Amino acid sequence: MSALYGLYPAADSAQRAVDSLRNASAELRFDPRQIVVVSQEPLEHFAYAEEYAKSAMYWLAVLGGLLGGTTGYLLTSITQKSYPLPTGGMPLVPPWTNGIIVYEMTMLGAIVFTLATLLVTAHLPTFKKPLTDPEIWSGKILVGVTDPPENSRRQLEARLTQAGALAVKLNP
Amino acid sequence: MPHKWAMVIDLDRCTGCEACVVACHAENNIPTAGEDQAARGRTKHWIRVERYWEGEFPNARIRFQPVLCQQCDAAPCEPVCPTYASYHTSEGLNAQVYNRCVGTRFCANACPYNVRFFNFYNPVWEKPLNLQLNPDVSVREVGIMEKCTFCVQRIHGAEIQAEAEKRELKDGEFNPACVQSCSPKAMVFGDLNDPASEVSRLAKSGRNTKLLGELGTLPNVNYLERNS
Amino acid sequence: MEKTSEQIQRDLVRPLYRTGTAYWIAVAFCSSLVLAGVSAFCYQLYHGIGVWGLNSPVFWAFDITNFVFWIGISHAGTLISAILRLANATWRRPVTRCAEAITVFALSIGAIIPLCHIGRPWLGYYLIPYPSERHIWPNFRSPLLWDFFAILTYLTGSVSFLILPIIPDFASIRDTTTGWRKRFYGALSLGWEGTPRQWHRLETAMHIMAIVIIPVAVSVHTIVSWDFAMTLVPMWHTGIFGPYFVVGAIFSGIAALILAMALLRKFLHLEEYLHPIHFQNLGKLLLTMSLLWFYFTFAERLTTWYGNGTPEMTVFWFTIRQKFAPFFWTMVFCNFIIPVPILAIKRLRTITGTVIASSTIVIGMWLERFLIVVPSLERKFLSYSWGTYRPTWVEDTLMASSFGLMALLYLLFSKFVPMISIWELKAGLPEHTPVVAVEVPAGATNLSARESPFPGGVSS
Known part of the structure; x- marks a missing residue:
């Protein structure tokens, strides 16, 4: 899966990145559902994770x-x-x-x-190549956009960095 | 009215001759265990004559008690069988369906009388004993339980004969092998639902007891206590 | 000293990469035991159950003893881990996976034994309820059918309970390795990413499973006890058997868990993860179970003795004074007299101490099951048909191979799966834990952790 993502050291900077991407989604023409968060452990008390905390x-x-x-x-x-x-x-x-x-x-x-x-x-099992990064497993949190629109990559990258990303990467 | 097969054993008459045991072996294709297996506690007698001593020598008395499947009305062996191999027939018999038996041996443990037997090996009849096998009785293979059937092959044979001749079964018309071979006539077999039968008459005796009757298994074998 | 995520990841995955000579020797030894068992079973299949020492009237002996024993051992893992999860006892984190693995393997062995012990194993499928050409369904009145359903449910539940939390760990190995391992763990991780949605569903599922698995575990060993209690056999036909068996099962299960943890700690070098505090906490639990076991044994024996029924008293004296007295008193020593002081005295409740206590308990609980099965059958009602049982080499081999199979499965499992849940351990690190929860860091020896085996408060 093609994705542009940043790696964040803690939940607060990841949340900043999520908020920043979400605010820009209309302007940069992508669907907020394309925003992904990946972590090595359950992220409790983290607003973005709380959205999923409801299920039947x-x-x-x-x-x-x-x-x-x-x-x-x-x-x-x-x-x-x-x-x-x-x-x-x-x-x-x-x-x-x-x-x-x-x-x-x-x-x-x-x-x-x-x-x-x-x-x-939880969409398991899936044959899609999972969006992941070895860095996650040493505690980083991945925040990114899947299939980022070609022409707005520069802005996305800027927003990810601005939120405090340790690194910004592009998944081919 | 369906039949209700039952037996009365008069302990006053039993001499402990074990003719019933031999007759049962011959009728029901029961192989002999042999010395080796017998020493390991694997004898197989659908009917056995239990022998108890009363008192101390020289005033000892011997008491014989033939024990076979009691054909209980509330049989502990039946509900525990997972495959219905052990079940109750409409004529009140505890039947064992060999084909259904997988050999959990649960029924044998549940039976308080220890009258259910397991085929530890495939049965073998040394020549020429193989020639005396009863064609009316199936031979049981390794791994399944077997037990006294009240000679169900004789019961069915007599019922079919009576039906062919369009008549009712007569009391004493046929007998299981053990009853037939009992020379002191200690054993009587018949239909408890027929009030005129010998078995019904004897079952009313004041000497009538049930083996381990306190367990509530409602046996259909009645023992007439010794008076002498 | 607190570990970082990187250290945890590295330490817990290391055993998957490094394999010493001792490991291969152990695998070879256990495999040969299993092979011997398979050969013994083939021999038995060819000749019949006659190659065992069973006779009339002892139709069950080593087979059912081992069945009850292994089902009992299986009560360690899932039950303990489910209780600790629900109680939110944080010290559980390094313990749960090795406990759950015991459950799955012991239960599988326990489920195989009845199939091997029946007279015609090739017809074992007669117990499965399915529409067949025989037009007959199994008898749902039989405790053996209850066993079938209980074990089916428990096995489904405990396999899920073990596997689900491994999925993220598989994903972590997938992302941090190369070569065949990347493909292997890639397939096993089912495409796990670690999105908030996935984490939430996983944790919810584990919570539901924990709730469901506790009553199931209780029912499983109760039903095993009903295999005996539903008959009229003296000393079997008693209402106390259900709870007595459940207590005995948890008792032997915790003992097995302590032994497994001590071995893992030593051979996988997990000293920095499995701390003395874990053994102490489990030791307290074991002490409780030992006292409960004694209470149940006393209650059972007293009721029989006071009732003074002839068939029961025959079996009663047979076990405690006559033929089986050496076994009975060894059992009392192993289950009560030796472990209680070791586990009760704080200074003795060390890793070595709990391991010694657990070893005697495992032996004692095996003897307990043997003493339930055999003496009653040898002395059943009519004295003319009393019997004597003596096992043969086939039964001995099958029993040894069941232990070999358990060890082998555990060894193989530990080579492919991190034996401590990596992500759960990381989630327990202080900086990852919300302030509201009282955190007892793994290995901490502060007072709050020592006071109660259940910081979450299940002990009330």
Whole structure:
């Protein structure tokens, strides 16, 4: 992915860069969604990161649990009814023991849904070449613009540097 | 009304001759374990005669108790089987479906009477014993459980015969191999749902007890206690 | 002294590049154990379970002992790590991954054992619920089916719990290396970038997983205990087995975790990451579990003794006075009498001390499972059909190979994956932590860290 980015030593300078790019997006004709931030660890208490701090993952996990539990209930009761073997005095559809299967399936549903939501919303796995820089892993924060408009590169570079970038690089 | 097969064993009459054990082996294609395996505790007798001593020598008395699958109404072996290999038939028998058995051995551990047996190896019959195999009974391969069936092949045979002749089954018309071979007539087999049957009559005896009856397994084998 | 991000990255990735002779010797040794186990299993498959020492009435012995043992060991990782995560105990950071890896491997071994122990392993798939030409579904009343579902759920959960936080670490290796490793870790990192959205989703997912995995872990060992408790067998048929097994599982799991951490510390040179404080904190947890274990054992035995039922008392005296008494009292020594003073006295609660205590506990907890399975089966109701069990070389080999497999998986894992979560450790550095959280730096010996094993407050 082609990108122009700067490397920042800390969250505050990265935030400055993000704000600066965002203010210039109309003028330099690029979409604010083209702004990327990449870090080596979760950036809490950082305004740009907070925007993503809302998601329906908990509710989707609950939904997965409900679906899993329902599957468990249907799996046990339907199969038991469809083949009514003599059970030697036990009920054909025993609630106590089936409850255990329903419980495990509920949990499995929640786990699978969480996993699926994570993979879908975090865009994993992806075959795109990830935007990254070895410097990130020693604590730098990458802020940049993907597919920067050709004619405004100079201005973007200036803004990235001005916000306090240690280095500004262009990804081919 | 479906049948409810049951057995009464009169402990007063049992002499401990073990003819039932031999008959069972012959009828049900049970291989003999051999000295070596027997020493390792792997004998396989669907019916065994348990022998207990009462009192101290010289005033010791011996007590024989034939133990076979009790065909429990609330069988501990049935619910624990993950594949329904061990299940309850509509005639009240604890059946073992060999094809479904994967050999978890859970049923054998759950059985309080230790009357379920595992095929530790493939069965072998030395020549000429292979010629006496009963064609009505399947041979069990390595890795599966087996147990007394109340000679289910004889039950089904008699039922089919009676149906072909368009008549009801008569009490005592057929018997499992152990009952048939019991010379002191200590064992009686029949239908508990037929109030006129010998088994129903004997089961009403005041001497009737159930083996480990306190466990609540509701066995269908009744033991008539010794009076003498 | 605080480390910087660069140092952490370098130190924790180093074991992936440098491999000593000792490592290859260990791998060769463990592989030969595994190979011996595979051969023993093939021998058993060819001849039948008869090559084991099982008999009538002892239909389960080493197989199920090891099954319960390994499932128990698997309760270290995910459960501990989930509790510490939810409690926000910061000292957890260097501990979680090696704990979670124990869970995944021990659970996998535990899941393989039932497949090897059944009479016809080639029909093991009969337990899986799927529509088949046989027109029959498995019996959901059977505790073995509950086992199947519980292990399936727990394995799915703990594999995710282990793998998800490794993804960013894979990405970090991808970006800082060259050659085949770049391609290898590039594929494993699934294209991870590290955008705020990805970080947020990952952390949320881990939080949900931590919440879900705790009740699942509890259910797994409870269900394992129900394999016994659902029968009428003397000393098996008891309601205490569920919690007793869960406590025993966490107990043996923490012991295994301490052993693994000590080995990693020594051989991967992680002295600057796994500090005495970690062993001390886990040692306190282990002490708690030891006391709980004793309490449950006492409660179980007392109830039986007071009830004085003939079948139960037969097994009771059989274990504590007769044939199995040497094993029983060794177990009490290993699980209680030796570890409690070591773990209770502050001066003895060192790395060496906790390692000694953990070693005896692992032995003691294996004996505990053996004493649950075998004596009851040998002395079941009708005295005419009592039996005697003695393992054969096949069972011994299979058991040794299960330990070999565990060690081998762990060794291989440590060669491809950083055994301490790099990004979580970095996120725990003081300059990266918001002021609101009380931070206990890794390796700090200040008072607040010593006072409680759970700075986050789970101990209440």
